[in-house]
Amino acid sequence: MSAPAHQIKRGVSLYSFQEEYFLRTMSVEDCIRVAGEIGATGIELIPEQMIPGFPHVSDEFLADWSAWMEKYGTTPVATDLFLDTKLHPDRWLSQEEQVASVCRDVDIAVRLGATVVRAIINTPPEVMEEAAPYAEEQGVRLLLEVHAPFHYGHPWILEHLEVMYRTGSPALGLMPDMGTYVERFPRVVSERALRDGAKPELVDYIVKTYDDHGDTHALTDVVNYRGGGPVDFGLARQATHYIWSEPKAMLEHMPLIGHVQAKFYEMTLDEATGAEVEYSIPYDRIVPVFVEGGFDGYLSSEYEGNRHIQDAFPVDSVEQVRRQHAMFARLLGETTGEDA
Amino acid sequence: MGPLDDQVVRADSLTATADGLDIAVYSHWYRALPLPSLARVDLTVDGRRIDPAELSVTVNGTRHPFSGLAEAGDEYWFTTDPLVLHVPVETAPGREHRVQLLLGLSIPYILTGPDRVPLVAPSATDKTLTAAGART
Numbered sequence: 412m413s414a415p416a417h418q419i420k421r422g423v424s425l426y427s428f429q430e431e432y433f434l435r436t437m438s439v440e441d442c443i444r445v446a447g448e449i450g451a452t453g454i455e456l457i458p459e460q461m462i463p464g465f466p467h468v469s470d471e472f473l474a475d476w477s478a479w480m481e482k483y484g485t486t487p488v489a490t491d492l493f494l495d496t497k498l499h500p501d502r503w504l505s506q507e508e509q510v511a512s513v514c515r516d517v518d519i520a521v522r523l524g525a526t527v528v529r530a531i532i533n534t535p536p537e538v539m540e541e542a543a544p545y546a547e548e549q550g551v552r553l554l555l556e557v558h559a560p561f562h563y564g565h566p567w568i569l570e571h572l573e574v575m576y577r578t579g580s581p582a583l584g585l586m587p588d589m590g591t592y593v594e595r596f597p598r599v600v601s602e603r604a605l606r607d608g609a610k611p612e613l614v615d616y617i618v619k620t621y622d623d624h625g626d627t628h629a630l631t632d633v634v635n636y637r638g639g640g641p642v643d644f645g646l647a648r649q650a651t652h653y654i655w656s657e658p659k660a661m662l663e664h665m666p667l668i669g670h671v672q673a674k675f676y677e678m679t680l681d682e683a684t685g686a687e688v689e690y691s692i693p694y695d696r697i698v699p700v701f702v703e704g705g706f707d708g709y710l711s712s713e714y715e716g717n718r719h720i721q722d723a724f725p726v727d728s729v730e731q732v733r734r735q736h737a738m739f740a741r742l743l744g745e746t747t748g749e750d751a
Numbered sequence: 752m753g754p755l756d757d758q759v760v761r762a763d764s765l766t767a768t769a770d771g772l773d774i775a776v777y778s779h780w781y782r783a784l785p786l787p788s789l790a791r792v793d794l795t796v797d798g799r800r801i802d803p804a805e806l807s808v809t810v811n812g813t814r815h816p817f818s819g820l821a822e823a824g825d826e827y828w829f830t831t832d833p834l835v836l837h838v839p840v841e842t843a844p845g846r847e848h849r850v851q852l853l854l855g856l857s858i859p860y861i862l863t864g865p866d867r868v869p870l871v872a873p874s875a876t877d878k879t880l881t882a883a884g885a886r887t
Contacts, residue, residue, distance in 0.1 A: 429781045433755060435831065459782035464811075465827050495859035497869045498785055498824045533860055721755070 417702045421739050422446075422453025422488050422709035423732055424672065425461060430717040430726040432461070437729075440479050445729050447483030449736045453709040454480070455489040455529075455670075458519050466515060468522050476523060488709050489527035489586075489670050492516035494534050506538060513542040513553070521549050527670045527708075529586050532558045532567075536574045539583055547582035552669050554586035562591055562656045563664060575667055584667040588713070589692055590674040593653040596621040597676040597691045599719040600649060606723055609642040617643075621650045653691075658700045665704030676716040678734035687738040698742040710739055755779050756874040760850055764833070767842040767882040772796065775833035779874040780856050783830055786810060786823040790871060791855025796840050797848055809835040844884030852876040 423446040431437035437445075439461045443454060459465050462472055480486060494512055496504045504512070513530070520528045528546070530539060530553050539553060546553045555571050562568065575583045596618045604614055613634055620627060630647040639647070661668060677690040688695065698710070712735050717726040739745075759779050766773040774794075778784065789808070794801040806817040810828050814837070828834055842848065854874045861870040 426781070433758070433781065433830070457782055459784075459827065460830055463829055463832070465783050465829065493782065493860050495785060497857075497859040497862060497867065498787060500787055500790070500821050500857070503867075531860060533862075 415702055415744075417705075417743065418707035419698075419701055419743055420453055420707075420709045421451045421736055421743070422455055422711035423449065423451040423736075424455035424457075424489075424491070424711045424713045426455070426457050426491070427712050427714035427732050428728045429460070430721065430728055440475070443479045443485055444483050446732075447485050449729075449733050450740065451712070451736060452485055453488035453711060454485045455491065455672075455709075455711045456487070456523065456525070457491045458516070458523070459493060462519075466519065468519055473522060480524075487524040489529060489711065490516065490520040490523060490525045491529040491531070492534075493531050494538070496533065506535075506541070509535070509538045510541045513538060514545050517542070517546050517549050517551050517553070520551050526550060527552050527554055527586075529670070529672070530555045532556050532561060536570045539571065540574045540578060540580075543578060543580040543582045547580060552582055552584050554584045554669050556586045556588055556672065557591060558588040559590040559593065559654045560652050562654060563660045572664070572667075584669045585664055586670045586672060587661060587668060588672040588674050589694075589697065590672075590715075591654055591656060592658055592693065592697055593691045594655045594693050595691045596650065596653065597716075597719070599677050599690075599716050601646065603719045603722065604642050604646040607642045608640070609646055610637075610639060613637055613639050613643045614646060617647050617650050621653065624655060627651045658697045661700055662704050665701075665706060668701075668704070668706055668708070670708045671701070671706070671710050672713045673710045673735065673739075674713045674715060675731070675735055676714075676719065678731050678738070686741060687734045689735070689738070694738055694742060698739070702743075712736065756876060759854060759874045760852060760876045760878055760880070762880060763883065765842075765848060765850070765880045765882040766885055767844045767846065768837075768885045771837060771839045772842045772848060772882060773885075774836045774838060774850060774852075776836055776852070776854065777833050778828055778830055778856065779854070780858070780872055781830065783827040784856060785859065786815070786820045786826050786828060788857045788859055788869075789820050789828065789834075789854075790857035790869075791853065791873075792817065792836065793853040793855075794836065794838065795849075795851040796838055799840065801838055801840070805839050807837045809837065842882050844882060847879055847881050849879045850876065 425442040428442045634643045634647040675689045679690045681688045764775040803817045855871040857869040
C-alpha cells in the first residue's frame with residue numbers, strides 16, 4: 412500500500428503515558444525517549460502535568476528539556492492549556508483574567524519551543540479573539556480543541572469559526588480530537604462497566620444503540636426506566652458523550668487545522684488483514700482525509716484507555732502508542748511489506 | 752474513585768512531629784491543580800473526625816491554614832509532589848494510626864449542571880500506617 416505524497420508527521424502527547432508517569436515508573440525523560448524510539452518526532456506536553464513548579468518553567472527544566480529533544484531526535488510541537496474559569500470558589504474568572512491565563516500559557520509554549528497551543532474546548536470565542544494578537548506576536552497558533560461531543564456544526568464551534576473566519580487571524584485555528592470519530596462504542600469502557608456491576612442487558616442495549624448510531628439523547632432515561640443503577644447510568648451518560656460524525660467534514664476547515672489529537676482507547680488487530688487498527692475509531696478512513704486536505708502537521712497520540720482497564724489489567728501505554736504508530740506508519744505509507 | 756486511590760496516602764506518608772501528625776498526600780488528578788481545588792478534606796484519624804479548621808497544609812514549602820487555600824489561586828499543587836496535612840493529634844515515632852481520608856478535588860475547568868458547579872473528583876483512603884520520626 413502506498414499513500415499519496417503528504418507532509419503529515421507523527422507525534423505523541425506525553426499525556427498518553429499518564430499512568431506510568433503517575434506511578435513514577437516513567438519520568439518525563441522516559442516519556443520523550445520512548446516517543447522517539449517509536450518513531451514519533453513531535454512532542455506534545457501538558458505543562459501542568461509534567462513541569463515541576465508550574466506555572467514557572469525553571470531554567471533547569473528548560474535545559475533538560477532541550478537536551479532530551481536533541482538526544483532523542485524529537486521536537487517540541489504543542490502544549491495544552493486549561494482555562495480554570497472556576498479557579499476561585501466564590502466567583503467566575505473575568506474575561507480579562509481568562510485572556511491573561513491564555514497569554515501566560517502562550518509564554519510557556521514559547522519558552523518550551525512549541526508553536527502550537529491547544530485551547531481547551533471551554534475557551535470562549537471572545538477570549539480566543541482577544542488573545543490572538545498576542546499569540547501571533549509570539550509566533551504561536553492557538554488551536555481550539557474540537558472535542559466530543561462537539562462537531563463542526565455545533566453552535567459553540569460555529570461561534571468559534573465565526574471569529575476565525577471574520578478576523579482571519581493566522582494565530583487561530585482548530586485542533587480536532589479524534590474522540591469525535593468514535594464509530595463503535597469502546598469495548599474497554601463497556602467491559603469495565605460490566606466488571607463494576609452493570610446489568611448485562613442494559614450494557615448491551617447501550618452499546619447496540621450507540622453502534623447503530625441510534626438516538627442516544629434519552630439513553631439515561633431509558634436506563635432509569637429499566638431499573639439501572641449508577642454504573643448503568645454512567646455508561647449511558649458516556650454514550651451521549653462519544654460521537655461519530657463524518658471525517659470528511661474536516662475538509663472544509665482544513666486550512667484552520669494545525670494539529671491533531673489522535674485520541675485512542677484500544678489498539679487491536681483487524682480480523683481480516685491482521686493490521687493494527689483502533690477498535691472504535693476508524694483511522695483507515697480518517698487519515699486519508701488529512702492526506703486529501705493537505706494537512707501538514709502532527710498526528711499526536713493521545714492514549715486514554717488506561718483508565719478503563721487499570722482496575723483489572725496491567726496498563727502498557729507504551730505498547731499501545733507503539734501499535735498506534737505502526738498503524739499511522741502504514742496509513743501514511745511509511746512501511747512496505749508485511750503489514751501493508 | 753479508582754485503583755489509583757491507593758497512591759494518595761502511601762506507606763511512608765505519616766510522620767510524627769513535635770506538634771502532631773504530618774500526613775503526606777498525593778494528588779490523584781492528572782494535572783497540577785490550583786490550591787483552591789483542594790475543596791474537600793474529610794479526615795478521620797483513629798476514629799476522630801478532624802475539623803478542617805484544625806488543619807494546616809504545606810504545599811511548595813509554604814504552610815497555609817486550610818481556609819487560606821481558597822485564596823491561593825496562583826499556586827499549584829504539582830502532580831508528583833505531596834502536600835502535607837498537619838494534623839493536631841498526639842503521636843510518636845513508631846505509633847500506628849488509622850487514616851481515613853475522603854479527598855475531593857474541585858476541577859476548576861469541568862463545570863457541571865445549571866449552577867456551573869465544578870466537578871469534584873473524589874478519592875477514598877482507609878489505611879493503618881506507622882508514623883516515622885521527623886527528620887531533623
